[in-house]
Amino acid sequence: MRIILDVQGGDRPASELIAGGLQAAEGLGLEVIFAGDRALIEGEISRRAKQRHLRAKQRHIIIHAPQIITMADSPIEAVRHKPESSLVRGIEYLRHGEAQAFVSPANTGAVMAAALLKLGRIKGIDRPGIGAIIPTITGKKVLVIDVGANVDCAPENLRQFALMGCVYARQILGVAQPKVGLLNIGSERRKGNVLALKTFFLLEQLGNFAGNVEGHQILEGAVDVVVCDGFVGNVLLKAYEGGAAATVKFLKQAISHDFFARLGAFILVPALKNFRRSLSAARFGGAPLLGVRGVVIIAHGNSDAEAIRSAIGVAANSVRSELIAKIERGLGAPSSAAGLALSEELPS
């Protein structure tokens, strides 16, 4: 398996992202293709090989890219005017079938624009969505889609997120009969804004709609797939992180005076930090861009080596389970393997 890693355009230096790529290649037993400045990548790879006293260094394919897309660049402009960037070149390499997935910590809007322009959308999908995989206290994982690709959505977009989300939950999260929830501010069907009210009606026509879910119910594992517009989904993720982080900080403040509490906290804090980190990983560990014709994983801009390694792992799982083909099949054929009870309104 070959996975392209865009080592430029993230917040951290390319050397750190390259380290993550090398770790993934070794740990996950796959080939990582690096997209970025050739001299920089070669230098970094050989420096790391020397550090580890490896004589025969492994050969890596490098996609040379002299241009850099920054976080401040306007997405579509950037993709059009920087054809020699690691992002555009990497996506083109994916399109040509020379690799099976693309991972990037660059400007999210630009990744999406490049994927849309170069790979195109899956038939039946109007807008791709970014899925975040969040942990719950039961150990089960939940896919929230969209968490930032589309800040203003129509009900039909959310319906399509639900369809793709179910395929993802079956194929990647291993849920045989995924339940879909609509993120809302109350459980009753009359609750919510115009988008939620209209979406409820559309989702009811799917066989596996569990109704409205509220933010505090999601982490309890109430459903498997949560749909919402990208603005609300992004607010939700950051608020989870904020609530968990504040609780951990509060804990640290509370322990300063008591010996036993300090002892207990000494043991507990690492576990708590793990949980908090796994909540953050929803944003930091690699989020699939669902709806484009290729496996594209968005890593957080601030990804370190570990986050990059994790994002490459998410990409590898998607490739192994033939996710894209299965989403295409799930959308194209009402009684397909995806097992969705689709309405007749399904775009075909």
Add this chain to the structure above:
Amino acid sequence: MRIILDVQGGDRPASELIAGGLQAAEGLGLEVIFAGDRALIEGEISRRAKQRHLRAKQRHIIIHAPQIITMADSPIEAVRHKPESSLVRGIEYLRHGEAQAFVSPANTGAVMAAALLKLGRIKGIDRPGIGAIIPTITGKKVLVIDVGANVDCAPENLRQFALMGCVYARQILGVAQPKVGLLNIGSERRKGNVLALKTFFLLEQLGNFAGNVEGHQILEGAVDVVVCDGFVGNVLLKAYEGGAAATVKFLKQAISHDFFARLGAFILVPALKNFRRSLSAARFGGAPLLGVRGVVIIAHGNSDAEAIRSAIGVAANSVRSELIAKIERGLGAPSSAAGLALSEELPS
């Protein structure tokens, strides 16, 4: 000071709400007027007096209300067709100036409809907003407005929330120069949905706009007042609660095997629960409905005696600081005591 408590229409029995009212009256040194079924209220008050062996029981004013507005009722219909409900009668009593504030755990939509119809809006306010007071790890409190009154908003609504929020922060939270943040999904001004983009432009014209804030920054006390539409604000609050609750539950799971951890947790868990509870209190402890011509405090539907007592405390603070008059003045006069740098577009 006289505060009306609506003891019907909450999720819990009236007896529990009455207990909260009696505690508030005693603890806060004010008079609580009970709105609800007279026989029920009188019976409960005398039962509690007997329990405590009080001979001369204190007299309480009761607003008799034979009708009940339920959580399932459509707000405007309910207010129109149940004029003898505790909600409508209580609000009318407030309008007549016979009390200074009204507290209710009933159907939020119905409380808002009754307040709008009977009390009217403050001049310059198109739609009232529900403010939630949330704790931060620094100890400082932050007002988030709106958290559920208006699920679909125009930019102008958010601007008005900002103006009212600043008066609240000055008068109730004691912040001399409150900073306003716009809840968004990134710090850059070009980020966000159509509502956020347009609102940014409007808020820039206020003197105290601190720019966009993200969910995880709010609990760190980045700003004093956060504005958003009621759908997003409600999602935000519930996600904070969810993140904090999940962290506490995770902590409990983690301690099951280690003696010192168990000992530490034994000491820590109460403190953590306090923090979690204070995050919940943002929803449960009494949220001011800002923008109507009277002090109206919305208690959570599931309020227990303690939550009711807390909501009555919030009401008392608003009355004492002459909040409504100060909001009216803040909106009416650009260089008023509210100290806002208002734009020339201010409705007058």
